[in-house]
Amino acid sequence: MMPKLNASNAVAALLCIALVLLPVYSAITGNIFILTLFTRIAIYALAAASLNLIMGYGGMMSFGHAAYLGIGGYAVGILAAEGIGSGFIQWPVALAVSALFALLIGALSLRTRGVYFIMITLAFAQMAYYVASALSRYGGDDGLTVYKRSDFAGLINLSDRTQFYYLCLGCLFGGLYLIWRIVNSRFGLVVQGVRSNEQRMQAIGFHANRYRLVCFVIAGTICGLAGALLANNTDFVSPAVMYWTRSGDLMVMVILGGMGSLFGPVVGAIVYLLLEELLSQFTEYSGLILGPVLLLIVLFARGGIMGLLGRMSRG
Amino acid sequence: MAEPLLRVDNLVRRYGGITATDNLSMEVVPGELHAIIGPNGAGKTTLISQLTGQVMPNSGTIYFAGRDVTSLPSYKRSRLGLARSFQITSLLKDFSAIDNVALAAQAHDGHSFRFWGNARKERQLREVARAALERVGLGKRADIVVSQLSHGEQRELELAVALATKPQLLLLDEPMAGLGVTESARMVALLKELRKEVTIVLVEHDMEAVFALADRITVLVYGRVIACGVPDAIRKDEEVKRAYLGEQHAVTRHD
Known part of the structure; x- marks a missing residue:
């Protein structure tokens, strides 16, 4: 299908252009802050997009998705601390460990549905959180400083603000493209079919859980990449990135932007993190504003911001 | 016998x-x-x-x-x-009629661990699906989302889905x-x-x-x-x- 020209697609296209041109704006105005802010936004958008793959398209309400942010981050941090600075080793390890963790908790938690699934994914993420807190060799509760960013043999310099921003943006676009291909593939249709009516999918000959598990692993792996980026961005990784409130933040981004919409999580991450940033200048209780905003979205705009735009363009 | x-x-x-x-x-x-x-x-x-x-x-x-x-x-x-239709209509409500049938055809065309190609553009799956829809008289309603179909049409679609599994x-x-x-x-x-x-x-x-x-x-x-x-x-x-x-x-x- 050719993408149609409607409000939500137009917003997505404009957004992409704005994100690509952001470093130019930053260089002209000398506003460095905006570049670092949007680096963070791009990373969280990638994490939220991966959550959207299982939550929006797959109907799997994982409440432990931030675990992969930590796992990807710790893979980079621990390897760096042990003297392995090459990104060519750090990043594949980060992805592999995230995939393995997703395979393990997916195989167990996908036996359950609904509230139990939410609770079991939450429990696993909290376990990861406490394990990280107990890693006294790697900072324990206080976290682990990454003294040197991943080294890609001069190919790209992660300590350069602009280069690192484009790397994050490239990972985000790459992740979105991958998700877009997956969602429209045979595999993606099966996963969405299972979300819609599992019994029916079994009856026509699909082993539903096998597809759900693979989808769960793909999402975890993509989020592990976001974790590796995040550790490089903050030069630091701590158990806090895995805490359940962080998983909640990711869910809010997805719901705010629009579940089951490709660009929804990107819009959600931008709006959520910008609001948080803006509100923090006026009040330390930014949740007082963010909470009601989310409430309104859930009550009156089920498809999130992207859904709202879609309805507007249909008139 | x-x-x-x-x-x-x-x-x-x-x-x-x-x-x-x-x-x-x-x-x-x-x-x-x-x-x-x-x-x-x-x-x-x-x-x-x-x-x-x-x-x-x-x-x-x-x-x-x-x-x-x-x-x-x-x-x-x-x-x-072995195919069945359900007493209480059981379809993928947020999918189009043809997607419902094409998925049934896909289920019987090897495994579905194909992550890249656009499944809605696979001609052979679409043709099987279209034929099954024609069969039950829903040929003109192929692209309508199931929740927009009448009850009678949904019953016919149930049949088309079952037929597509051969x-x-x-x-x-x-x-x-x-x-x-x-x-x-x-x-x-x-x-x-x-x-x-x-x-x-x-x-x-x-x-x-x-x-x-x-x-x-x-x-x-x-x-x-x-x-x-x-x-x-x-x-x-x-x-x-x-x-x-x-x-x-x-x-x-x-x-």
Whole structure:
């Protein structure tokens, strides 16, 4: 299908252009802050997009998705601390460990549905959180400083603000493209079919859980990449990135932007993190504003911001 | 008589104190349209669900195409050529009609661990789906989202989905449920066509339809077979008459 020209697609296209041109704006105005802010936004958008793959398209309400942010981050941090600075080793390890963790908790938690699934994914993420807190060799509760960013043999310099921003943006676009291909593939249709009516999918000959598990692993792996980026961005990784409130933040981004919409999580991450940033200048209780905003979205705009735009363009 | 396509031996399924399927045995031979009738609560849907593997029996055996399928999960039975339609329409509501059917075709075209190509552009899947839709008279409604289809159209779509799995045996659970007079007539005409190609087990309340279509009829009461035979024999059967005149207690007490 050719993408149609409607409000939500137009917003997505404009957004992409704005994100690509952001470093130019930053260089002209000398506003460095905006570049670092949007680096963070791009990373969280990638994490939220991966959550959207299982939550929006797959109907799997994982409440432990931030675990992969930590796992990807710790893979980079621990390897760096042990003297392995090459990104060519750090990043594949980060992805592999995230995939393995997703395979393990997916195989167990996908036996359950609904509230139990939410609770079991939450429990696993909290376990990861406490394990990280107990890693006294790697900072324990206080976290682990990454003294040197991943080294890609001069190919790209992660300590350069602009280069690192484009790397994050490239990972985000790459992740979105991958998700877009997956969602429209045979595999993606099966996963969405299972979300819609599992019994029916079994009856026509699909082993539903096998597809759900693979989808769960793909999402975890993509989020592990976001974790590796995040550790490089903050030069630091701590158990806090895995805490359940962080998983909640990711869910809010997805719901705010629009579940089951490709660009929804990107819009959600931008709006959520910008609001948080803006509100923090006026009040330390930014949740007082963010909470009601989310409430309104859930009550009156089920498809999130992207859904709202879609309805507007249909008139 | 030919080797049965489906054979059920001494099937039992209990729900708490209730025996929904009570030592039930029956056979379906290739090419026939075998109707299952019975008053409400006779265990017809429970039987169908056990045949397709959504519900597992407490005891007994189910043979399909000469193979013991009693412990196979439903997705594996579907691959062997056993398809069902649901009494309460069970479709992918937020998918278009053709997507529903194409997924059924895809399920029987090898595994679906293909992550890259656009499945909606696979011509061969779309063609199978379109043909199945044409078959049931929904050719012009292919791109409509299921939730926008009328109840009658959804019933027809149920059939198209089942057909797209290229079944050897089609289990239809009340395909006429909730249909108006004209819609029912269309469905009967459609089933008359389909029966030429595929063996059908039909559960139905609409007696007119059943007697018009069936080669053989099995009558269930309280999970038990009380009669099985050609329509004329069933029409004359005293026990069946009693069951349908509301004297079900007499039927259950005597044995």
